[in-house]
Amino acid sequence: MENLIKDIDSSLVENLTSQLRGKVVKPSDKDYDETRKVFNGMIDKHPGMFVLCRDVADVIAAVNFARENDLIVAIRGGGHNGGGLGLCDDGLVIDLSGIKFVRVDTSNNTVRVGGGNLWGEVDHATHPFGLAVPAGIISTTGVGGLTLGGGVGYLSRKYGLTIDNLLEADMVLADGSFVTVSAEQNKDLFWAIRGGGGNFGIVTSFKFQAHPVKTVFGGPTLWPIEKTEEIMDWYHKFIHKAEDDLNGFIATLVIPGPPFPENLHNKQFCGIVWCYTGDMNKAKEVFKPILEMNPIFDHVGEMPYPAIQTLFDGLFPPGLQWYWRADFFDELGPELRKQHLAFGSTIPTPLSQMHLYPISGAASRVGPEETPWAYRDAKYAGVIVGVDPDPANSDKITHWCKDYWKALHPYSAGGAYSNFMMDEGQERVQASYKHNYERLSQIKKKYDPNNLFKINQNILPK
Template identity: 80%
Template sequence: MEKKQTIKGIANSLIEEFSTHLRGEIIQASDPEYQDARKVYNAMIDKHPGMIVRCVDVADVIACVNFGRENNLLVAIRGGGHNGGGLGLCEDGLVIDLSGLKSVRVNLADQTVRVGGGNLWGEVDHATHPFGLAVPAGIISTTGVGGLTLGGGVGHLSRKYGLTIDNLLEADMVLADGSFVAVNKNQNEDLFWAIRGGGGNFGVITSFKFQAHPVSTVIGGPTLWPIEKTEEIMSWYHDFILNAPDDLNGFIATMIIPGPPFPEELHNKMFCGIVWCYTGDPSEFDKLFQEVRDKNPLFEHVGEMPYPSIQTLFDGLMPSGMQWYWRADFFNDINKEARAVHLKYGSSIPTPLSQMHLYPISGAASRVGNEDTPWAYRDAKYTGVIVGVDPDPKNAEKITQWCKDYWEALHPYSSGGAYSNFMMDEGQERVQASYKHNYNRLSEIKKRHDPNNFFRVNQNIKPKA
């Protein structure tokens, strides 16, 4: 009798026949590279796919989609592997790994950038920086382009140039039926609307085309205040950042300084911090920033740097392979009650890398309509994320509980929704809350292009009944 594989009982002969349609490689549990291949950024995720296919071109992706559909397999799409909930993997099914689809091409004529579905943001920054250009992204350069883009993309340039989705001009996609389409404002407009915030629900993106912007050198870095000043600094910050010019971005945090490159006297102490990024005229910065300095930060390390440097500022502190637990919300303000919660939980951070961030959604990011993209919280003032982080699996429960407790205490002061890029597996109600009034339209588009919910290992939008 023919030997069967663990992946849904699919015969070896079928897998061997499948491999003839691929340039990339198939990795199964019996292969020596399997354990490394199934690792993702969050080491708290421990899933065992039946098969991982490392695609090298669009034809490989099409073959994988067709094979998964024809054999009724659970399929996950892996870009950079950064997703907090580990949605780039699945148990027992097929993982379509896009890490071989890498290319970055800068078009100077119209300042656009074509990026492969498997690229990381640091690779994009590396390619665009010599031309004095940047695409708005997040704050960690090892993040995958695909995952961050499809969920929204909040980062250092959000107030100046909007979210990443606001700068997405076009994408190439493989749909659930194996067809290959271009989506933009003139072609497959429904899909173009849906992928700008609707996550990986609608297909596999094999390449993205972005609008880049003139960004070369920025003025940035952190200012820190003792944690006891959290309420005072947050109250001041709320008014300051809302009225600041778009050129100035700053996200506020409760955090511990874990070690170098910060001075030794700061190590293992708790702070309320703000990480700044200024893209404007350097000669205007000191005047603008004087109000910050008037708040007497205990520590300031703000200066000129190439844009890729601010994007990599935290890479060394946050390498792949640590334990992560995420919770998130949107907020309309930082009221007195919320500030008290931040002080309480910011004063009891369980491990040196655990922290809370509030990213402003003012400036350019707020000037897009709530229906222009699925990203339904343009009128919120912040997206907030709480992360429990530690290298030691023994601390997984401790960081998870702190994160949950912080979120539970803060959630009553939120605007009720979740940012999909900062979600774990939190259930359908939270997914719907993240899209509010846009969920119904997304569900209709899902039914049109993926009626059987083939792409369901994600923050899932169910096809309209």
């Protein structure tokens, strides 16, 4: 049984505070309520204490304090986790948001990034050099959480998942020691963090391979929701045969308002958001078969890569109510398409939606044991999100999300992409790592035998 922060002798807390460059925030402090906010406004946890770390020494001090005092501990990077797993009730939150730096090395196109950075900050630093690191689709997402879970986004078909571009990481382990992991050193740990989440330690810096991406051709195409089955069938046949330079995720969604034209507002659609990284002179030719499907609306064109990464930031500011459910899928068969039409036609609030991200191209050419990310052979990482600013609608968005998921789950591959999961229990975690769970469990036992880092999609020490 863990201790609560309030039961810890105040002199021990004072001693910790004296060791830090960062600061400690407690429930009695005036900035406590602001500090405990995360991206998902549905999360309402009350930690006993925050350590807002400024550097690696702060992280080591906080880890040692948590372990020596038998505290429950959570690690927060960008705070985007759907299930609020960057927080814990009554325990210690080690917050990395003060550990920020981005250094681009143009001699080998690598980027070193702090454990507290957000993806928008990385894009800002790499873009002037015509480079990008594969990430997600929202620029306010934290680098740490997205990377450790896998990293699916616009560049996955061309350059793989974020973990496929991770070259090295600096980590603080459960015993307070500091290690660097890569293909050359601490290889088992390097394998484990490429998809195994925050189970094995706290990553204070990442080194990524960046790629030449400056300008992309992309944006949304929309069809009336009634065409969902037809568009999904076409998309499934089209996307996996398309050149790796072309990516697009398919969605059922509502247009909430500006910047879209007024005649589309509050109507349901089947949409695809495209991103093409190839020769801009060939873009119109590449998009010809797409536009021949006669979308009711298209807003595709040339733009800087950071522009597509921030396309939806304005629609999803921090503090909205979010409920997430997810699964991997191998096919988009007739029964599945029928369910997408049914639930896409009854989306409860303007920001709620379903996305299917293709796992093909470069992302599918990594072996299922090369990283913990076990579903390289699945065709899609699917996610359903119930989203709304009003807490009064939290039940409505949760029920729709759960019902949609229940209708799709029998057609799924079994597990889900861990970054799309809430706190769903051991069975779901094991299903999501499949054949790699056993190996992860052994590595967990070696580096965190007492499961200090367990507020996550937890892998139990074997």
